[in-house]
Amino acid sequence: MQEKLQLLKELQSLDTERQTLVRQRQTFVGEQDQLQSELDRVQEMVDSLTTEIDGLDEQRREFAQALTLEEDNIARSESRLPQIKTQKEYVAVLKEVDTAKKLSKELTEQIDAKDNELASLGADKEEKAAELASLGEKVAARRSEIGAEQTKVEADLESMTSRREALLKQLPTTLRKRYQLLLERRGGIAVVEARGGACLGCHMHLPPQQFNSLYLAKEVQSCPHCNRLLYIENQE
Ligand SMILES: [Zn+2]
Structure with a gap:
């Protein structure tokens, strides 16, 4: 009987130790997930800034194209002025030029506004990208630490499992x-x-x-x- 009790006590202490290691293993998995989600969070910020910047770039490009078009119109109209014969036509062309110049001014203002937005978003993105890079380094370092600890825990668990099997085998079936x-x-x-x-x-x-x-x-x-x-x- 003493022998059986001794076996049971040994088994219990082994199993208690095993449970600690299993919990530790879960903690590692949880920490890995946590690290990944921190990385994902910053990556998402960088991605969303990139999308926003791309959209603004596209809008700026459209404004710039429209501006080129208006400037061409102005140049074309102004080049026609010297050849104009009638006062009526002259006034009409001057009006065209005037309208085109107003449009050009508006477009230039819109382009400036986009440039300001782009500069500010660009700075944000640079900041987040730097944060991502430094977080990436920290995460990689911690992951390699965790990896080493995990390997050790796995090895300990494996040797415990075989010791446990051996102890269990020595117990009568019902007691086991x-x-x-x-x-x-x-x-x-x-x-x-x-x-x-x-x-x-x-x-x-x-x-x-x-x-x-x-x-x-x-x-x-x-x-x-x-x-x-x-x-x-x-x-x-
Ligand atoms: Zn009790």
Whole structure:
């Protein structure tokens, strides 16, 4: 019986350690996701600025084309002036030139406004791109640290799994099944110490007779409240 209890205690301590490593592994996965989402967030900002800048560039190009067109019109109209014979036609052409000049002025103002917007967005984009680059470096460094820690955790888990298998094999089938079921259903703690008349798993008092019988260690006993397997320290 002592031997079985000893095995159970060893298994429990191994499994507790394993659970810590499994949680650590999950933490690493969570941190990796977090790092990726930080990178994605800044990348999205850079992308959205790029899209906005492209759109403005396109609008600016259209204004610039329209301006060229108007300037051509003005030049063409003005070049016609010396050949004009009638006063009426002269006035009409002057009016055309005047209208085209007004349009040109408006277009120039719109182009200037786009240039200002583009300059400001360009500065924003540069800032975000620099932030992305520096974040990228930090993330890469942390990822490589995490990678090394993950490799170590995986190796530890692997060796624990084989030690665990070996320990489990030494237990009688029914006890092994009880242990595994309890581990699953009792938050990863299947074997607990009984002390001061109570089960340290659920902190409920054990019937005094049962508590006393634990000293004899004749059979593996369960807590009547939480079903966990009980052992007692300093039995001699
Ligand atoms: Zn209990």
